[in-house]
Amino acid sequence: xxxxxxxxxxxxxxxxxxxxxxxxFVVDRHDGVATGRFVYRRAYRxxxxxxxxxxxxxxxxxxxxxxxxxxxxxxxxxxxxxxYWGRLVIERATGATTLDEFDxxxxxxxxxxxxxxxxxxxxxxxxxxxxxxxxxxxMLQQQAEALIAGEAVESPPTLERLLxxxxxxxxxxxxxxVADATRSYLAKLPRPDDRWNHPRVExxxxxxxxxxxxxxxxxxxxxxxxxxxxxxxxxDRQKTATGYQRARMVSALTLLxxxxxxxxxxxxxxxxxxxxxxxxxxxxxxDLRELFTRMCFNAVVSNLDDHPRNHAAIAWQxxxxxxxxxxxxxxxxxxxxxxxxxxxxxxxxxxANRDNLLSGSGRFLLSQSEATAIFDGVRTTVxxxxxxxxxxxxxxxxxxxxVASAFDYAGLMxxxx
Numbered sequence: 001x002x003x004x005x006x007x008x009x010x011x012x013x014x015x016x017x018x019x020x021x022x023x024x025f026v027v028d029r030h031d032g033v034a035t036g037r038f039v040y041r042r043a044y045r046x047x048x049x050x051x052x053x054x055x056x057x058x059x060x061x062x063x064x065x066x067x068x069x070x071x072x073x074x075x076x077x078x079x080x081x082x083x084y085w086g087r088l089v090i091e092r093a094t095g096a097t098t099l100d101e102f103d104x105x106x107x108x109x110x111x112x113x114x115x116x117x118x119x120x121x122x123x124x125x126x127x128x129x130x131x132x133x134x135x136x137x138x139m140l141q142q143q144a145e146a147l148i149a150g151e152a153v154e155s156p157p158t159l160e161r162l163l164x165x166x167x168x169x170x171x172x173x174x175x176x177x178v179a180d181a182t183r184s185y186l187a188k189l190p191r192p193d194d195r196w197n198h199p200r201v202e203x204x205x206x207x208x209x210x211x212x213x214x215x216x217x218x219x220x221x222x223x224x225x226x227x228x229x230x231x232x233x234x235x236d237r238q239k240t241a242t243g244y245q246r247a248r249m250v251s252a253l254t255l256l257x258x259x260x261x262x263x264x265x266x267x268x269x270x271x272x273x274x275x276x277x278x279x280x281x282x283x284x285x286x287d288l289r290e291l292f293t294r295m296c297f298n299a300v301v302s303n304l305d306d307h308p309r310n311h312a313a314i315a316w317q318x319x320x321x322x323x324x325x326x327x328x329x330x331x332x333x334x335x336x337x338x339x340x341x342x343x344x345x346x347x348x349x350x351x352a353n354r355d356n357l358l359s360g361s362g363r364f365l366l367s368q369s370e371a372t373a374i375f376d377g378v379r380t381t382v383x384x385x386x387x388x389x390x391x392x393x394x395x396x397x398x399x400x401x402x403v404a405s406a407f408d409y410a411g412l413m414x415x416x417x
Contacts, residue, residue, distance in 0.1 A: 001191045004028035004408075005102040009038070009077075009116035012315045013049050017243030019117050019124035020044065022053060027102060036072030053116065053282040054250045055313070055320050056257065068246045071101055072283040073206065077196050082108045085174055111177050111184075112185075114236055114249035122220065123385045127243060173198075178231070183239055185231040185310075196402040197395055198329075199230035204393030205328040208386055212297055214304040214354030217288060217324040221394055228394070235324050236314055252311035255280065269307055269344035276362045282319035285365050292364040292371065294325055295345055296378045299352035301386070302406035304331040307342040330406035340410045348416055352409075354379075355416035383408050 006026040010019035023040040038058060042257055044050050045060060052060040054076035057067065082090060082104050088410040090107050091099065099107070099210035105118055110127065119125055176190040190198055203221045210216050218233035253260070253274040258267040274288055281287040291311075298306045305327070312323040333339060339352045346356035354375055385405050387400050 006104075007106060007118045007120055009053070009123055010119065010123070011051070011053060011248070012115040012117075012127075012246040013051065014315075015163055015245065017240060017245055020329075021122055021124055022050075025074075025077065025118070027383055029072075033068055033282075034072035036067045036070075036074060036077075038074060038163065039063075041215075051315070051318055053248065054254060054314075056250070056254055056276075060284055069257070070259055073101060075257065076114075076116065076250050077105065077118075078117070079251045079254055080108065080112045080114055081105050082112075092350065096249070109177075115246035116248070133188045176381070178233070179239075184234040184237045184244060185233055188230040189415075190227055190229070196399040197228055199228040200393050200395040201390060201399055201403060202327075202329055203230050204386075204390035204395050205303075205330065206325075208301070208308055208382060208389045209294075209297055209325055209328055210353060211385060211389065212293065212381045214293055214297060215322075215324050216271060216328070234327060235326075238316075247314040247316045249312055251316045252276075252308035253315060258308060268342060271344060271346070271360050272339075272365045273343070274360075277313075277322060278365075280313065280320050282321055287322040288364040289366065289374070290322055292361070292366060293378060294375050295341070296357055296375045297328070297382070298341055299357060299412060300379050300382045300408060301328070302331045302333065302339055302352065302409060304333070304339060304341060304352075318325070330403045330407040334404045334405075336410040337414070341408055350414075351411075352413060353416060354413055359416075379408065379412075 004026050005028075006024060007049055009025050009233055010021050011022045012018065013020050021041055023042050026037045027034055029035075035073045040050075040062070042062075045062060050060055054074070054077075057074050058065055058076055065074070075336045081101070086108065087104055090104060094107070096103075098114065104141075106120070108118070110117065117124065125135060133202040173200070173329040174191065176187050176189070178185050178187045188199060188202065199221055206216045206219050220231050221336055222229050222231060238247075238250050252273050256267050256269070258264050270291065274291060277287050277291060294311075295306075297303070308328040313320045315321070330343060331339075340350035341352050342350070344350050345352070346358065348356040351412050357375060358368065358371050361368055364371070387404075390403075391397075392402050
């Protein structure tokens with residue numbers, strides 16, 4: 001039996017800017033099975049200000065919560081862990097190659113996604129008051145390129161600048177948290193091997209989604225040191241005179257009680273996610289219409305990377321709502337007969353096809369005619385405006401040509417027999 005690993009879990013309560021100790025988290029391993037246990041601190045649980053850490057596994061209650069899923073990690077804990085990019089930075093900063101999941105959890109950044117924090121002392125540490133400046137983006141880009149190339153980065157402190165990332169919601173691409181006088185941003189940086197201008201194209205896709213009536217994260221593009229960078233407003237942060245208020249945040253992966261392994265992907269489903277939103281959302285009808293619209297948009301633009309980490313629920317107060325949309329990118333693949341979304345989207349599986357999308361309309365509390373109008377409206381807007389919107393976002397004609405095959409592919413309108 002391996003000795004148990006444990007830590008305290010902190011949370012920034014609604015309207016506050018400092019951490020409060022919510023409870024204690026322990027993982028132990030016996031006979032090859034890792035078991036995670038969480039207990040809310042009594043003083044926290046009995047406080048009138050206390051809130052649940054997630055709406056699925058860690059509802060506010062007495063007793064010990066226990067899980068053997070995800071290597072003993074509750075979904076809300078997993079969501080707060082560093083993603084691929086964050087782990088790469090941690091490994092380079094520490095020089096370690098044998099870190100376990102608990103090490104990544106404790107070495108993750110202070111400004112991880114959502115409102116949770118983790119540490120070894122019962123009293124929470126002070127919240128880090130300052131982050132990278134927008135003016136430091138050129139330096140951050142140079143550090144990121146060196147890290148990607150496997151080159152030496154100046155020192156661990158410079159790596160720490162890149163470690164201030166939004167963790168699990170951002171994926172594998174290089175990024176860093178930056179701030180100006182009014183807000184905090186997730187800066188999404190280009191890679192030297194990009195086939196098109198990713199910041200400009202993603203900026204354009206967010207603009208296009210907004211034109212389709214989708215609630216998207218506020219964003220803008222900037223040019224620093226002859227490189228374009230996408231700045232996405234942290235929708236889980238609100239700057240105040242005393243610091244940043246934080247929204248709790250859980251991914252759709254957590255709402256679905258799913259994992260990222262191949263054996264778990266049968267649970268990756270918009271239909272199942274709609275069921276969970278009906279249970280957890282403070283405004284389920286509005287959020288389900290929004291989710292259905294996003295699903296249609298992803299099919300029309302071939303956003304085939306719409307996995308459950310790219311959907312989330314947030315809570316600024318006690319109630320949970322679907323978060324703004326983020327990570328909307330086209331996939332100009334060769335296939336024309338059939339393209340599959342990352343999640344099941346209808347009776348015929350993951351097929352990004354009009355009939356398939358409409359087949360599950362009832363799960364979204366939509367009539368067939370309402371769902372049809374949403375799909376047709378999204379398709380019409382995308383087809384009429386995608387190139388002009390991407391050009392308005394600063395993408396070049398060459399960038400537009402590189403992604404053109406992503407839009408309205410042939411199989412999208414193929415009748416389902």
